[in-house]
Amino acid sequence: xxxxxxxxxxxxxxxxxxxxxxxxxxxxxxxxxxxxxxxxxxxxxxxxxxxxxxxxxxxxxxxxxxxxxxxxxxxxxxxxxxxxxxxxxxxxxxxxxxxxxxxxxxxxxxxxxxxxxxxxxxxxxxxxxxxxxxxxxxxxxxxxxxxxxxxxxxxxxxxxxxxxxxxxxxxxxxxxxxxxxxxxxxx
Numbered sequence: 001x002x003x004x005x006x007x008x009x010x011x012x013x014x015x016x017x018x019x020x021x022x023x024x025x026x027x028x029x030x031x032x033x034x035x036x037x038x039x040x041x042x043x044x045x046x047x048x049x050x051x052x053x054x055x056x057x058x059x060x061x062x063x064x065x066x067x068x069x070x071x072x073x074x075x076x077x078x079x080x081x082x083x084x085x086x087x088x089x090x091x092x093x094x095x096x097x098x099x100x101x102x103x104x105x106x107x108x109x110x111x112x113x114x115x116x117x118x119x120x121x122x123x124x125x126x127x128x129x130x131x132x133x134x135x136x137x138x139x140x141x142x143x144x145x146x147x148x149x150x151x152x153x154x155x156x157x158x159x160x161x162x163x164x165x166x167x168x169x170x171x172x173x174x175x176x177x178x179x180x181x182x183x184x185x186x187x
Contacts, residue, residue, distance in 0.1 A: 002071070002100055005092045018084050028088040035066060035089055042067035042182045043105060043136035044175055045112075047098050047150060048074040050141055056082025057172030058139070059090050065179035069093060071101045082172075098138065102153040110134045114154040115178060116145045117168055123157035126178060131185050137178050139171045 023031045044062055049055050055078040062070050063086035070092045072078060080087045095101045102112055111132045117123060138154055140146035151157060160169060160177050169177065 002093050002095045002104060005072070005087075005094055018086075032089045035063075039066050039068050040183065040186055041110075041134045042179060042186075043069055043071070043110065044179070045071045045073060045098070045101055045136055045138040046171065046175075047138055047140050047146060049139070049171055050075075051171075052079035053082045054142070054171040056080060056084075056087070058175040059083045059092060060086045061172065061176040061179050062086075063090055064176075065183045067179055067182075071095055073098050073101060098150050098153055102136075102138075105136050108134065110136045111156070112136045112138060112154045114138050114140075114146050114151045114157040115159070115174060116140060116151070116157060117159040118145065118151070118157070121151060121157045123159040125161045126158045126181050127161055129156075129158060131182055133186060135182060137175070137182075139175060142168075142171055 019031065026034070042065070044058055044067060046055055046058055049072070055072060055075070059070050060083050068091065070090060071094070072092065073095050076094060105112055111134065113135060115137050137158070138146065138150065140150065158178070160174055162169070168174070
């Protein structure tokens with residue numbers, strides 16, 4: 001079952017929050033309502049991510065690029081500190097399984113991309129892909145990535161072309177790069 005993470009009716013003091021000046025005098029519910037008007041269709045899916053900093057930072061990136069929503073799959077709770085308060089303005093959902101999320105998003109017409117660098121799946125370089133407006137991006141756990149079954153639930157695999165000696169980025173950094181490239185194509 002997919003459920004929305006609830007922040008309750010908590011109203012944060014926006015004058016002290018990490019928000020642009022426009023929002024400094026607004027309540028958190030007013031900020032969220034204003035952001036809703038301009039969200040893209042991009043969706044992030046975080047599959048069994050173990051490190052809270054990756055979850056929170058990906059949610060923060062979703063806010064920065066104003067993606068539609070984030071699904072945290074498997075893990076019921078996460079430490080919100082790395083969200084830097086953006087969790088109050090974002091649409092964050094929990095699901096027990098990736099299958100629930102992919103079936104739901106496919107029913108809405110989404111193309112679902114596994115984001116990984118497993119060459120036997122013939123991934124396409126993110127920077128060479130024309131992303132559909134309704135794009136969802138699945139990120140797996142650092143180190144183990146996505147399983148064969150999880151990859152098969154996706155329509156295609158993307159990798160992030162890099163030029164240094166490191167093999168991969170952490171999940172939060174990868175989500176940021178993907179959101180940026182999506183925004184570059186659709187904003």
